Amino acid sequence: MKTILAELLTIGDEILYGQIVDTNSQWMSVELSKIGIKVIRKTSIGDREDEILTAFAEAEKRADIVLITGGLGPTSDDITKPCLAKYFDCELKIHAEALAEVTEFFVSRGREITEINRQQAALPVCCTKITNPIGTAPGMWFEKNGKVFMSMPGVPHEMKRMMTEQVIPKLLQTYKMPTIIHKVIRTVGIGESFLAEKISFWEKSLPRHIGLAYLPSLGEVKLRLTGMGDSAENLQAEIDALSEKLNPFAGEYIYGYGDDPLEVVIGNTLRNKRLTLSVAESCTGGYLSHLITSVPGCSDYFLGSMIPYDYQIKMRQLGVKPETLEKYGAVSEPTIIEMANIVRAKFNTDIGVSTSGIAGPGGATPDKPVGTVWIAYSDKYHTVTKKLQLSKDRGINIRLASAAVLNLIRLSLPK
């Protein structure tokens, strides 16, 4: 079966000037891939006729489907519609049903329709009108030489509703689609290149119809398997079996599958095991607690934190022994062990974790350069510590150290 190829075209100066981030095309990509349509290119151009017509012609050569957003507003800078009329060589004419809809839109809001709004009901006569239930600009569906052009408003919630309710069903009627299955495998605690080496044997064994992508982000690497075929059930079984075969090579780094980030996975584990958590974080300055509390329902297991940023606060408020701080310093294994044990005892939780380090740019000493961070985990069975040597960048160190603590919890929890 031939793969149906799509190109996404975003029209609007505000995208080129960087005044808004284009989130539409990401959302559209996900929705299209779910039904087996492959996006091969995304293009953003300004509100200028020559550029728009050129982009139409280029896209038509490459793709089966061209999905266009933006440039449908009522003001003079929006010219997508006249460009479409010109491109498909047909005149703009008031569409009776569209006029009724746009009139109803204003009447239902107690407002009068102006001439400028009336013109939103003018459509190229060669298009099929797609109703916009929550806005004034209708969508337009064109077919020519077996290719589909679909123009939609750039306002995200209008576009999304139009795609979900009308465009996707119409595409499914128009084309016979292959089945596409994705599986995301989430790893933490290993860099992209090291992971690639560990799993190269497995990677080479993947069949041709199953693709692999590495998706690295700060502190973790996601692996995405993508399979294309006829039977969803067979594909899913095949991908699950391949994912299973990855365990001997990289199982220790895999913390989950799908959309849930590490803080959600750990939160679920703590909830299921009925364990509670407290935090004493110094160099991470609140970011670790923020990750934990970004998860809805975290109050089931997270009780609270201390951020003893200052030396005196470490002693007087948290209760680290002055001798420990004097002898070993704040960034040391004995200090973070005390921090984790004390916060666990004081907050009366099952688990206590702690961080102390040199986030930078200041504060380094010859034996403790910027990026030196100690982290600890404590429960009633054991205490686990780890020394990290991170980067020169304060923001990155804060994020990497926080992710490392989450991973330390994952690895140290009672089985």
Next chain:
Amino acid sequence: MKTILAELLTIGDEILYGQIVDTNSQWMSVELSKIGIKVIRKTSIGDREDEILTAFAEAEKRADIVLITGGLGPTSDDITKPCLAKYFDCELKIHAEALAEVTEFFVSRGREITEINRQQAALPVCCTKITNPIGTAPGMWFEKNGKVFMSMPGVPHEMKRMMTEQVIPKLLQTYKMPTIIHKVIRTVGIGESFLAEKISFWEKSLPRHIGLAYLPSLGEVKLRLTGMGDSAENLQAEIDALSEKLNPFAGEYIYGYGDDPLEVVIGNTLRNKRLTLSVAESCTGGYLSHLITSVPGCSDYFLGSMIPYDYQIKMRQLGVKPETLEKYGAVSEPTIIEMANIVRAKFNTDIGVSTSGIAGPGGATPDKPVGTVWIAYSDKYHTVTKKLQLSKDRGINIRLASAAVLNLIRLSLPK
């Protein structure tokens, strides 16, 4: 003077599949517009040689500068570098300096360099290497027929650092640009449309060669004045005078000018006034402390935080009176006043601030819907409280409430 045109090219299947949102190109558009370069097109394509080579050729025809991000990772799916070598018809060879840099990157982290990483130092011999101080993939600068191609990593913080420190200065050396002066005026505590109404008289008085842009983000609105002309000195004086004239209309909302966010401005004020700060945050869960500690040198004024997430911790660890909690609840004015006063006393700081609210999605009551947040400021002269009614979204509420506390500090500090 001819306007320099740029095209942005993002390479990576993860963009086409919609697994990540491309925020790089928005950031790059803004930075390029600051120096007078106009972005005419943004294109995203996959990791396939034919598509990449075609996109290079098309972009070269349209633009003076082609800025490429992505596809420089060490794994086999990343092919931007060999494509560049092929396009510019020159071989890939280990670059001695690049090898030293990538080796140092691993050695400084106590790790050995693998062959796969060594290959990151292989560069097309016809390019100028651009150092990546925080990653392993160097940037590559090509010049051909008066056009510039610049390839950068897709990892946002690596790309941004490379652009700011090396690419922008190199572009300014290479091209003659018109003089463009920007001034960013930063406001907090007022929404975009309300601000627009307050300053409409001033906005209408702006001369034609000075443009105004509203740049709203969560919790604040930035105004950017952009002037284009010949004399930097005259332009700067003119823009400064216009910015001065804004004060009668919106002075109370303006907290600063230029690049420094609110947490930096407040940090500088605290340092200058020799005041210290502590935090008791509940519903913001660490994010307020994170904002404060994201600023290098914050240990000059920030001593520490308590995050008494759980009810028991609010009483036993922080010391809020059980009567207060029982009578008024955790999300109440009496409770946050106690929280701010107690943390200030316990941590022995000049200022204490506190948050307590319903971040959502759970936890709401009929009289305290999701988005209800109380915040307080306390110093030895006075205590100031504020009740916020925010959104239905947990992440947005956490961010807006934290920004509101920073603004409360700004407005409440002893004069």
